[in-house]
Amino acid sequence: MTPPVRLAQEQDLHAFVQRQxxxxxxxxxxxxxxxxxxxxxLLELLHRGFPRLALAEVDCRDTPALAAQEGVFSVxxxxxxxxxxxxxxxxxxxxxxxxxxxxxxxxxxLFD
Numbered sequence: 001m002t003p004p005v006r007l008a009q010e011q012d013l014h015a016f017v018q019r020q021x022x023x024x025x026x027x028x029x030x031x032x033x034x035x036x037x038x039x040x041x042l043l044e045l046l047h048r049g050f051p052r053l054a055l056a057e058v059d060c061r062d063t064p065a066l067a068a069q070e071g072v073f074s075v076x077x078x079x080x081x082x083x084x085x086x087x088x089x090x091x092x093x094x095x096x097x098x099x100x101x102x103x104x105x106x107x108x109x110l111f112d
Contacts, residue, residue: 004026004043004055004056004057005054005055005056005057006056006057006058006059007025007056007057007058007063007066008058008059008062008063008066009066010066010069013025013056013058013066013070016054016056017081017084018084019054020054020081021082021083021110021111022050022052022053022054022080022081022082022083022106022107022110022111023053023054023055023056023080023081024046024053024054024055024056024078024079024080024081025055025056025057025058025070025078025079025081026039026042026055026056026057026058026076026077026078027057027058027060027067027070027072027075027076027077027078027079028057028058028059028060028075028076028077029059029060029061029075030059030061031061032075032076034075034076034092034093035075035076038076039076041096042078042096042099043055045096045099045100049100049103050100050103050107052107052110052111053080053103053107058070058072060072060075072091074091074092075092076091076092077089077090077091077092078090078091078094078099080103080106082106082110083110087106088102088103
């Protein structure tokens with residue numbers, strides 16, 4: 001499993017989103033127990049079910065301005081971009097099964 005790309009600059013985030021047909025950015029904090037518990041489950045889900053989806057992470061504790069620029073004010077937040085535009089946003093407590101169902105259609109349209 002390839003580790004997620006770590007993003008700390010706005011231009012890096014936008015370049016990452018523009019380079020990928022389908023990508024997700026996981027906004028979290030090392031101080032957040034929910035973020036840390038959800039991360040390995042999220043990585044496993046994406047690796048097994050959506051291997052071509054590119055994943056990046058933003059540490060909101062170290063880069064709060066970047067998180068705020070993306071409208072992220074609570075963690076964990078996952079933003080999925082489809083062809084450079086925000087297509088899905090999940091924040092706080094979200095079910096991975098629901099996320100998988102919502103990702104299936106754009107993933108199939110782009111990669112199948």
